[in-house]
Amino acid sequence: MTAGPWRLRYEGYDPTEEPLREALCSLGNGYLGSRGAAPECAAGGAHYPGTYLAGVFNRLAETFHGTTVSNESIVNLPNWLVLRFRTPGQDWYSPDEMPPEEYYLELDLRRGILARGLTWVDAEGRRTGVTQRRIVHMRHPHLLALETTFVAENWSGELVVRSALDGRVGNTLVTRYRDLAHHHHDPVRQEEVDSETVLLQVETTQSLVRVAQAARTRVHRNGDRPQVARTLVGDHGWIGHDLTVPVEEGRPVTVEKVVAVHAGGDRAISESAEASVRAVQRAGRFDDLVDSHASRWSALWERFGTELVGTTDSVRQALNLHTFHTLQTVSPNSMDLDVGVPARGLCGEAYRGHIFWDEIFVLPFLDLRLPALSRSLLMYRYRRLDEARHRAAAAGHRGANYPWQSGSDGREETQQLHLNPRSGRWLPDHSSLQRHVNHAVAFNVVHYTQTTGDMDFLRYRGGPMLIEIARFLVSITSYDRSLDRYRIRGVVGPDEFHDRYPGAAEPGLDDNAYTNVMTVWLLKQIRELLEQLPAHHRADLWEELGLSAGELDQWEAVTRKMFVPFHDGGILSQFDGYERLEELDWDGYRRRYDSIQRLDRILEAEGDDVNRYKAAKQADTLMLFYLLSAEDLVEVFARLGYDWDTSQIPRTIEYYAARTSHGSTLSGIVHSWLLARLHREDSWRIFTHALDSDIADTQGGTTAEGIHLGVMAGSLDLLQRGYAGIAIRHDVIWLEPALPAEVDRLAFPLHFRGHRLSVDIEKQTLTVSAPPSHLPAVRVGHHGTVHTLTAGGSVTIELEGHPEVRADADDGDADPWG
Numbered sequence: 001m002t003a004g005p006w007r008l009r010y011e012g013y014d015p016t017e018e019p020l021r022e023a024l025c026s027l028g029n030g031y032l033g034s035r036g037a038a039p040e041c042a043a044g045g046a047h048y049p050g051t052y053l054a055g056v057f058n059r060l061a062e063t064f065h066g067t068t069v070s071n072e073s074i075v076n077l078p079n080w081l082v083l084r085f086r087t088p089g090q091d092w093y094s095p096d097e098m099p100p101e102e103y104y105l106e107l108d109l110r111r112g113i114l115a116r117g118l119t120w121v122d123a124e125g126r127r128t129g130v131t132q133r134r135i136v137h138m139r140h141p142h143l144l145a146l147e148t149t150f151v152a153e154n155w156s157g158e159l160v161v162r163s164a165l166d167g168r169v170g171n172t173l174v175t176r177y178r179d180l181a182h183h184h185h186d187p188v189r190q191e192e193v194d195s196e197t198v199l200l201q202v203e204t205t206q207s208l209v210r211v212a213q214a215a216r217t218r219v220h221r222n223g224d225r226p227q228v229a230r231t232l233v234g235d236h237g238w239i240g241h242d243l244t245v246p247v248e249e250g251r252p253v254t255v256e257k258v259v260a261v262h263a264g265g266d267r268a269i270s271e272s273a274e275a276s277v278r279a280v281q282r283a284g285r286f287d288d289l290v291d292s293h294a295s296r297w298s299a300l301w302e303r304f305g306t307e308l309v310g311t312t313d314s315v316r317q318a319l320n321l322h323t324f325h326t327l328q329t330v331s332p333n334s335m336d337l338d339v340g341v342p343a344r345g346l347c348g349e350a351y352r353g354h355i356f357w358d359e360i361f362v363l364p365f366l367d368l369r370l371p372a373l374s375r376s377l378l379m380y381r382y383r384r385l386d387e388a389r390h391r392a393a394a395a396g397h398r399g400a401n402y403p404w405q406s407g408s409d410g411r412e413e414t415q416q417l418h419l420n421p422r423s424g425r426w427l428p429d430h431s432s433l434q435r436h437v438n439h440a441v442a443f444n445v446v447h448y449t450q451t452t453g454d455m456d457f458l459r460y461r462g463g464p465m466l467i468e469i470a471r472f473l474v475s476i477t478s479y480d481r482s483l484d485r486y487r488i489r490g491v492v493g494p495d496e497f498h499d500r501y502p503g504a505a506e507p508g509l510d511d512n513a514y515t516n517v518m519t520v521w522l523l524k525q526i527r528e529l530l531e532q533l534p535a536h537h538r539a540d541l542w543e544e545l546g547l548s549a550g551e552l553d554q555w556e557a558v559t560r561k562m563f564v565p566f567h568d569g570g571i572l573s574q575f576d577g578y579e580r581l582e583e584l585d586w587d588g589y590r591r592r593y594d595s596i597q598r599l600d601r602i603l604e605a606e607g608d609d610v611n612r613y614k615a616a617k618q619a620d621t622l623m624l625f626y627l628l629s630a631e632d633l634v635e636v637f638a639r640l641g642y643d644w645d646t647s648q649i650p651r652t653i654e655y656y657a658a659r660t661s662h663g664s665t666l667s668g669i670v671h672s673w674l675l676a677r678l679h680r681e682d683s684w685r686i687f688t689h690a691l692d693s694d695i696a697d698t699q700g701g702t703t704a705e706g707i708h709l710g711v712m713a714g715s716l717d718l719l720q721r722g723y724a725g726i727a728i729r730h731d732v733i734w735l736e737p738a739l740p741a742e743v744d745r746l747a748f749p750l751h752f753r754g755h756r757l758s759v760d761i762e763k764q765t766l767t768v769s770a771p772p773s774h775l776p777a778v779r780v781g782h783h784g785t786v787h788t789l790t791a792g793g794s795v796t797i798e799l800e801g802h803p804e805v806r807a808d809a810d811d812g813d814a815d816p817w818g
């Protein structure tokens with residue numbers, strides 16, 4: 001399967017593998033995404049040719065199991081790929097009816113080209129070879145192109161090729177959702193534009209977005225355009241041309257299909273159908289399109305690539321794949337759009353294309369590579385600030401409460417019911433009690449601002465979000481007189497297995513440690529950050545937001561007296577009362593089930609409830625050690641008056657590591673990061689497992705429904721901020737590398753305050769260089785010493801080496817977190 005670090009190659013046709021391959025080989029450009037499906041096959045069985053536009057959603061409401069449910073989903077748009085073919089007197093070719101003799105699918109990650117080849121022999125012995133290349137254009141985001149070359153290997157005659165646009169599609173990829181309504185658009189216009197171009201326009205049923213596709217199909221042979229007979233074909237919802245292509249034995253003939261896509265909301269257009277026709281008529285030949293597409297990819301790789309020397313091809317391949325999919329989901333093309341970070345990319349329908357807290361795993365990576373992209377993704381949240389305010393107010397709170405799942409307008413999109421496929425039962429979904437999505441939004445604003453120093457953003461966009469989130473968090477605290485502390489009750493933490501106390505009638509848990517500690521840290525950060533604004537800006541912002549001294553005193557009080565639960569002599573409790581839960585028989589469950597990642601479903605199907613046990617789906621309390629430095633935590637706990645020191649960190653990590661099923665791919669990233677300085681071998685092992693999440697579909701079937709963007713971008717961030725140890729503090733780039741033994745060299749570009757720096761870390765040395773420019777010098781720090789790096793110069797630092805420190809070491813002065 002591994003064809004080197006830059007190629008993902010599959011040999012042989014295997015229908016059972018097809019859904020996974022389609023997702024992994026999907027192409028996208030930040031504006032749209034298209035699954036790597038077989039162009040000759042319609043949706044059904046092994047095939048699902050999904051096409052999605054970033055930010056194009058539609059809502060369907062219905063009564064389901066006695067409950068009114070309303071779900072907003074990213075829309076599966078008409079299938080632009082359709083390219084069918086048949087030899088004389090035969091049916092349309094299908095690999096499922098007539099398995100190909102030879103078959104491959106190959107994704108070129110460097111150039112963003114998906115190639116495919118197959119050879120089949122028809123019932124009359126005609127052997128035909130087909131090779132295909134396709135792109136979703138990175139430079140011209142509205143263009144898609146598919147090139148198909150046929151070689152009749154032992155025959156001559158007429159090949160019929162159908163090139164069409166098919167709007168008869170629904171959102172039917174995810175089996176769990178199929179019982180729910182899934183018809184999202186109707187055709188509004190279909191016509192032949194000229195002899196080689198057809199147009200199809202659909203309109204979404206509720207959001208009323210008109211999306212148009214125009215397809216131009218041409219035939220080329222040996223540099224000529226042979227005359228081919230064309231018949232216009234179609235019916236309600238689909239349109240195309242049947243081309244009768246004369247083929248001669250051994251002479252290749254190529255069919256080029258170029259498609260332009262526009263949506264009503266696109267900028268700088270008159271109307272989507274007209275814009276698509278104009279774009280496709282202007283588009284060049286496939287080869288020209290490939291050139292401009294590949295050169296844009298090459299520029300992206302220069303900015304986003306990460307070199308990892310010493311590791312295996314498969315590790316580097318997975319990293320490149322992760323970079324590739326990250327950029328296919330959010331890219332410079334997204335910068336003008338009103339889109340956030342969809343947790344499952346633009347290649348599937350899992351979680352209905354929604355935006356979650358997962359951006360906390362994505363934006364910090366982008367902050368150091370293309371901060372303008374981070375800024376535009378944060379704008380998605382800013383534009384929905386009023387909706388978040390409304391949500392807070394509707395529940396009687398102040399400030400802004402961002403939704404756990406977000407779609408078009410920022411209202412709460414979490415489904416009311418979810419299906420446990422194991423038991424077949426539809427269950428109420430309380431995951432929207434995860435208030436910590438607000439912490440993720442605020443964390444990203446803080447990180448972006450600290451990294452870029454973008455005070456304009458802070459004044460006009462980030463500042464209002466931070467203040468309103470802070471307000472909300474303070475307003476959901478309640479003062480407990482008996483404890484003389486503030487508490488946050490009735491929430492769910494990142495661990496979605498726990499949504500209530502065992503047997504409790506109402507959902508929600510009290511004092512989730514992650515939520516409470518992050519609240520304190522954020523309130524402090526927000527105040528410090530706002531202090532950095534010039535006084536007049538600060539005064540204006542205060543005034544606009546109506547912030548009073550009394551309110552700030554209240555924030556201060558919360559940062560001094562928030563309650564944080566502990567048990568077993570200093571272990572942070574995931575929530576208050578956690579210690580009273582039962583221990584799970586992990587070994588027993590591991591023996592009985594192939595995978596226990598989704599223990600919640602297993603236990604529910606057994607008539608039990610995961611809420612009863614000390615068993616987490618993913619890192620929850622441990623998120624604190626992932627996001628905050630040891631110094632930050634020491635400061636927070638000291639401020640709160642808790643007797644806590646960093647010696648508790650290894651214990652706490654071990655405690656929860658033993659009680660986590662990793663039912664979310666995000667979990668591996670966090671655990672690997674935490675162990676980077678504790679158990680380097682374990683860190684690397686978990687990291688490589690996280691790299692496998694999608695490529696090997698370690699969750700058994702979820703990748704086919706959409707890649708996991710959090711783990712993908714999170715793995716890149718783990719290299720950048722975890723293993724390279726990069727942190728921006730007070731305008732200094734601190735680097736504290738901890739290279740895994742398996743890595744000889746880690747190198748990547750870093751974009752900081754206009755500079756394009758190069759970071760190069762080897763076992764013994766660390767070099768940061770800046771190309772010549774007129775930009776002011778930057779400061780680079782390591783182990784407490786700050787160096788000045790001027791444009792055109794470099795800083796090389798000898799590394800002292802990082803002896804491995806084990807969590808169980810009793811060596812008191814070895815503090816890996818200090």
Ligand code: BGC
Pocket residue numbers: 343344351356357358494496617618663664666710
């Ligand atoms: C995880 C969440 C995550 C969501 C979307 C869930 O399985 O538990 O933390 O936000 O997937 O990726």
